[in-house]
Amino acid sequence: MCGLRGLPQPGICFIAFHGKMYCFHSLVSVRSPPKSLKHSWQTPPSGSVFVSGTLSRTFGVEFVTVNQDADGIEVGELRHTLQQRAQQGLPPPKFIYDVVDFHNPSGVTATAQRRSELVDLAREWNIFLIEDNPYRRVRFRGESLPTLKSLDADGDLVFHVGTFSKLIAPGLRLGWIAAHESLIARLIRLKSDGGCSPFMQQVVLGFCQSPHFTTHVRKVQDTYREHRDRMLAAVKRELPGVQVAIPEGGYYLWLTLPANVNSDVLASRAEEVAVHIIPGSRFFPSEDETTLARARRYVRLSYSFATLDQIDEGLKRLGPIYRSLASG
Numbered sequence: 001m002c003g004l005r006g007l008p009q010p011g012i013c014f015i016a017f018h019g020k021m022y023c024f025h026s027l028v029s030v031r032s033p034p035k036s037l038k039h040s041w042q043t044p045p046s047g048s049v050f051v052s053g054t055l056s057r058t059f060g061v062e063f064v065t066v067n068q069d070a071d072g073i074e075v076g077e078l079r080h081t082l083q084q085r086a087q088q089g090l091p092p093p094k095f096i097y098d099v100v101d102f103h104n105p106s107g108v109t110a111t112a113q114r115r116s117e118l119v120d121l122a123r124e125w126n127i128f129l130i131e132d133n134p135y136r137r138v139r140f141r142g143e144s145l146p147t148l149k150s151l152d153a154d155g156d157l158v159f160h161v162g163t164f165s166k167l168i169a170p171g172l173r174l175g176w177i178a179a180h181e182s183l184i185a186r187l188i189r190l191k192s193d194g195g196c197s198p199f200m201q202q203v204v205l206g207f208c209q210s211p212h213f214t215t216h217v218r219k220v221q222d223t224y225r226e227h228r229d230r231m232l233a234a235v236k237r238e239l240p241g242v243q244v245a246i247p248e249g250g251y252y253l254w255l256t257l258p259a260n261v262n263s264d265v266l267a268s269r270a271e272e273v274a275v276h277i278i279p280g281s282r283f284f285p286s287e288d289e290t291t292l293a294r295a296r297r298y299v300r301l302s303y304s305f306a307t308l309d310q311i312d313e314g315l316k317r318l319g320p321i322y323r324s325l326a327s328g
Contacts, residue, residue, distance in 0.1 A: 105280075231311050243255070
């Protein structure tokens, strides 16, 4: 879809939704009926936490977190977590969730080996994988790696979730899922978004099939690459002592702060000078104090919407606040 490689497989179908949020609502329902309690969703620190409140209230979802490193989700830790739950008589999770390309918020892209290991583990434990992939075409350097869906040999393990909001326009409200036709048939029965515009689907399809799409993708990549580089330079100039990994694509920089700087405090004080940043605590579903203490070492910056001048000005305003906290 829209040039995504590695998805077409025998028996694989697509279903469109009125935005990606409805994709997740239907996916949570597909394993158990609404109101059933304690779904478990394995996830590293992730942007999915913004929808976790809704899913928890509606479906009783329980989130169990697994760490990630520079290569992606730590599959060895995930295996250990599954084994521990089994030994404790706890059920395995209904889904394993991950963003393997330019993870939100960390920016990490999972290696080919980690992707293969993750699919193998999910197959071994018979757990569905949700591959959330909104940023795949927003790549600045390097070659695209195989999707989890393309590694799903039988086609019945991975739900590949996509959206056009990150690549074309957020107002389109058009998300989609690629999965085996038998799973799509179940999703159709559970679809709760009231339908999405056939006219808008045809507009998007026509654009994706036109030569203008390739030009547009290149423009998106060039623009966001420039924004990323500008923000990296500003972070280095204004926030000494901060660690930042350089993402190969996506929308975000994930900063690691010195131990004495609390990202919750930094974000609150930044708001006073009209600078919006998101502290790490917003990305961890767990609310235990150990996890929150770790989360306060992180902050996410977004370079996708701001202009180059706004990036410079925002970091210029943030710098004095950060330095006062770091020196205190």
